[in-house]
Amino acid sequence: MASPEPSTGELGETPLSATQDRILSAALELFGEHGVNGTSYQMVADTLGVTKAAIYHQFKTKDDIVIAVTERELSKLGDALAAAEAEKSHTKARELLLNAVVDHAVEHRRAASTLQFDPVIVRLLAAHKPFQLFVERLYRALIGDDTGPEARLDVAILSSTIGGTVVHPLAADIDEETLRARLLHTARRILGLSG
Amino acid sequence: MASPEPSTGELGETPLSATQDRILSAALELFGEHGVNGTSYQMVADTLGVTKAAIYHQFKTKDDIVIAVTERELSKLGDALAAAEAEKSHTKARELLLNAVVDHAVEHRRAASTLQFDPVIVRLLAAHKPFQLFVERLYRALIGDDTGPEARLDVAILSSTIGGTVVHPLAADIDEETLRARLLHTARRILGLSG
C-alpha cells in the first residue's frame, strides 16, 4: 500500500530524501532492463551496494517502489501540463505539451517505454486514482474536449509511437536530435496539426 | 537451452503435439497479462488444470517455452513473408506484407504486443539466431534494400505504432475493422506509400 495521498491529488508532492531518490533511480533502470517482475529488492540493493533491509527501510513493499518511481517520472510532465492547461490557444497548448512529451521520451528512453508497456505498471496506472487523473488530463490537453473513439484512438497511436520507438532496437543508434525531430513530425501528423 | 534447430533455419519446423499447443496458448495468454517474468510453471499448470511436472515433461525449461511460443507466433507471418519475397513488385510486396502484419496484430492484440515489448522476449529475439534472421527478413521486405538509419527508423516507428496501439487502453474498445483500417492508413503514411 502507498502512503496516504495529500488532498490536492497532485503528483510528486511527497518530498523524496536523497536516499530514496537514489533507490528509485536504480530501480527504474533495472525495471527497464528486466521488467518490474524481473527486478528484486536484492538486485536494487546490489546495484547500490547496500543490503535488502536498507531498501525495505525506505519502501515497505514493491508496490510502494513502483508507485513512487511512476509518480516521480509522471510528475516531470506536470509543469508542461499545467502550462498547456493555462494556454488559451488550443493549438499552442498542444504544441507545447507535445514538445515536452517527446523531449522526456527521448531523454529517458527506457523509462518512458517501461512506464507505458510494463504489465505491472500498466495495472497500477489503471488502479491508482492519482495516476488516472493525471493521465486523463494529459490526454485531454492533447486532443481537447473531443472524447470520442476516434480522438482517443489518435492518442493511443500517438503514445504508442513515441513510447515504442525510443526503445526500439532499430532506433538504438539514432541520435537524440534526429529522433526528436522525426517523432515530433510524426506526432503532428497523427494529431492532424500539419501535413 | 532450446532443442537443436533444423538445418534450414526456418521457423516452426518442429511439429507441436496437441498438448504442447495447449500449453503454449495458455503460456502466451499469461505472458500477455503478467509478462514472462511474472508467469510461472505453476500458473500455466493451474490454467490447464494439471501439475507443474506435466508441463516440465513437455518443456524442460522456461526458455524453451518462451522460444516455442515466440516461434509459433512469428511463423504465422512466414507464408506472407515468403509471398512478399517472391513478389517482383516492391510496392505489391510491401502492401501484401503490411496487410498480413496488421491483420495478425489486430487479431492477436496481446500476443503481438508481448512479443515486441516484453524484456525477456526482446532479449531472446536478439540472442536467438533463427529469430534474428526472420525479423531481418521481415524488415528488409518492408523497406527494401535501403538499410540506412532513416529507413530503419521508419520500421522502428511502424512496428512500435502497430504493436503498441493494439493493446493501448484507449484503443481497447475499438473494433477490429476500424483498428485495422486506421493502422493500415497510418502505416502507409509512415512508409511513404500514400498520403
Place this chain on the structure above:
DNA sequence: GTCTATAGAATGATAGAC
C-alpha cells in the same frame, strides 16, 4: 541509514511411480 538473521512462501527443476 545500515546491518545480521530469519521466517514463510514461491520459484525453477528433477526423480520416479502409474
Place this chain on the structure above:
DNA sequence: GTCTATCATTCTATAGAC
C-alpha cells in the same frame, strides 16, 4: 501424459542491533 514428492534457491517481508 500425468501424478506425488522433493530439493536448492530465491523471493517478499520483518525483527532487532548498531
